[in-house]
Amino acid sequence: MAIKFSNINLEVLDLSTNATPDIFINQNGITFSKRVLEDLNYPQNVQYCTAPANKVFAIRVCKSNEAKSVSFSKPRAEQTNTLGCNNKNLHDVISALIPDYKPKKRYKVTGEFDAENRVVYYDMTTAEVSEFRAVKD
DSSP states (O other): OOGGGGOOOOOOTTTSSSSSSSSEEEEEEEOOOOOHHHTTTTSEEEEEEEEEGTEEEEEEEOOTTTTEEEEEOOTTTTTTSOOOEEOOHHHHHHHHHHHHHHTSEEEEOOOEEEEETTTEEEEEOOEOOHHHHHHHO
């Protein structure tokens, strides 16, 4: 049985955005995929949050006058790439949440987006070593 292609509604793929809100952690810093920015709607400010007992890291959208607010993204039209963060304090907190963290490895963690609260949660126990751009031991 042949498919009648004229009856199919095609969906255009956006190859500039990841399918999932991933973060990458390596010895130099943290990179947030473009999907993180998309899901959170390119927020100007966020709060970085942790639940150390559960090994969870989260990014929550906030206003600039809220406690411990940090600058995050440029507006959608100006933010053309992924977003990197080289803050040592943030890196130390996040890497401590990764079981058996090795500084010379690159880790990928896929987040869960909570649209209602505008938060992306990361279960750091699910961190996987990412071979892409990995530094040799």
